[in-house]
Amino acid sequence: MNFLDYLASNSQQIVFLTQAHFLVVLIAVGLGSLISVVLGLAVSTGEPDPRRFSLDWFAAGVREGGLVFTAALLTVPSLALFALFLPITGLGVTTAIIVLTIYTLYTVLRNTVAGLTTVDRAVLESAKGLGYGRLRRLLTIQLPLAWPVILNGIRVTTLISISIAVVGAVVQGPGLGILLLNGISRIGAANSFYQVLAGTLLCLVVAAVFEIFFAIVQRLTIPRGIRV
Amino acid sequence: MSDNPDQTAVVPEPGAGQTDTIVLEGVEKIYPGGTSPAVSQLDMTIKQGEIVMLIGPSGCGKTTTLKMINRLIEPTSGRILLDGKDVTHVNGDLLRRQIGYVIQQGGLFPHFTIADNIGVVPRMLGWDKQKTKERADELLHLVGLEPSTFRDRYPRQLSGGQQQRVGVARALAANPPVMLMDEPFGAIDPITRDRLQDEFLEIQRTVGKTIAFVTHDLQEAVKLGDKIAVFATGKLEQYADPETVLTRPANDFVSDFVGGGAAVRRLSLLELARLELHPIETDEKAVGNSNGTPVVEIDASGKPVSWRHLPGADASGVALVTVPISGTVYDAVDVMLDGAASLVAVVDDDGRAQGVLHWNDLVSGLRTRERDA
């Protein structure tokens, strides 16, 4: 039996696990992006006045603190985070999604903050001068202009999440990691190598699907005037 | 130009030419943590239809003053009145929708089409789509951009000069009586800038807005301003028409700021029509006269073609140069220097010689006028 035969005869299981992998990543990235973008928007602010205490200070604190904290989380090995959440949220998909979501936070938050702050000052000033209120400025000027950077952050975090999701199998999270764990525990048995190979390579297939997905989203959501 | 209100203006107030449109009363700005005020106790009045140029060295408070008028910067104390109404405490965003605002490089929204950029304020004010679109086309036309070519483009597809024109159109969109301009032509190359300034004056002739205009370029201030406000470290040092600022600076600061080039700049304020010109003869009989009147030879249509006689010299070989009477002394000097001529014939719109300006009496003439004034 060669690799293709293996794929053909186990296609049902393989397709199911690939779909599950895709969905887990999609849900986690969706959740994480939503949290990060909303947080990034909420704490986006001008430079706080160093001599007067205001809400800007609080926002800047949350922003910088949030970046440091989520960056630290990203350095924690995924196995550790899965282990720490297992006693709380149990075996299965919940733990997998929570942990994956945590890993998506930093990249999206960082890109949201960077995207919002690099919007041309002249554009912001003229918006203000034409009578745009703060919220309108944020949602109709800053967010669309920052969107390409934010979207790129979501793209990158998706790629990373695909490879982290594999480890989720340790806590019985769904996805291609199951093929890897099965394969290694049955090492020497028939097709165990193909199982691991398939699990690894199909991650790249999932990544390719996401890349196509993001190319389409980019095309549809980036305003024409700022498309490169 | 103040009695040419915008054709599309709702109802221009009758006899509005002398109304005080913008009034600053004891306006002061102290930035948090700053010790000395950025603008201190400023009183200033801008009449309807006037272009007032705010000028001064950087950090003098001119931009702060401008931005306090639409409350982008909140004054620390004092009152600001627009058309007699105190706007110091009204909602800033609503206020700004009633005031045109143009900044350097246009500040166009890169993700909006040109038409959408122009329609920003009208849409916020609740105009319907059709009216907004028509207004955008009308304004594109006004600023010299063909609507069918430009309305669906994006800002980055336009040159800097074109973007700046759109910036002006956007500020005019909701037909605000007042416009604030913050160095709008500052980032544009000199040749385009000159053209934009001319167009700007042309537009102002039809719309007749009340305009406060920040610049760091004295040349621009002299060219565009009905009045010039010279600022120094938060204080208004002089507020007068350009000629007064150039010829009679209020104090040492203004005279230093106006600087050594003032005499030359002043030339561009002196219109030839206001000068007493020396007589000129076109009659053949006057050749060889002893009262110093030069004689020109004219063609069939009455236009001078060459010198016939010059006082105390043989006229042959001296190039004839002319300058239109609608020009300024600056233009006359330019023509003389360019043609290496010591005198210039001033001609009217039909090209007929009206008089002569000598290099020598140009200088003494200016001196005389200064004493007169």
Added chain:
Amino acid sequence: MSTATPETINTQAQETVEEVEGKKESGLARLWQQHYDLVILPAIIILLLILLFVYIQTRDLDTIEERVLAADNVWGLLRQHLWLAFLSTVLVLIIAVPLGIVLSRRGARKAQGPVLAIGGFAQALPPFGVLLLMAFWLDFGVTTAVIGLTLAALLPVLRNTVIGLQQVDQSLIEAARGMGMSSRQTLFRVEIPLAVPVIVAGLRVALVLNVGTATLASYIGAGGLGELVQQALRLNRINVLLVAGAVIATVALLIDWLAGVVERVVVSRSG
């Protein structure tokens, strides 16, 4: 912008250093002003460890748990773990950094685009899979684990190095050539010294990645702290699981922190 590496943290740190250096202050006060943020993370870690210790002390551990959590066992696994991470990091640096420098040479610049694209895409390639495939191909054990870890971290670090070198100011290189330095002299006296921060950043990325992936080495019989998690799962012991997760997280955070400190020292030295 495009990888989840600590590069932005670096630049932020640099900015803070520059800002504060403007103020003239002496000795310790200045050191504190510049680097007070470095104290935050260890403080948090110590606090968490104390909490964990208190928690474990209040539990009645059964004999299995006690055996797994015995200091000897944990200490041994930790040493295995660090050794794996250390070896693979050294290997990654030996391979990826020179390769990155080669790619930045004029002749090889064309290859940069594909390397960056593949490197970006390869982030989706699970290190766990790479590790397991190595085990099938070679054998279980430490050597295989080191090779697998090295392979898994190679592309990300190479990518980072290439991006970092691209950011070296081209005008400085031009100035060096303009002063008459040879291409070789420029490389060794200008480009590489300027790229030191890049290399150190690469070291940090490689370390973080390898410490993380090394937790999975236990699945191919190479030991390391992942063994604790595996044992906890096999024995179904929550307490062991918590300790294992906390220890791994602590080790990873501390190593990243140390690398961050080294990075800051190097960056401030090289201007």
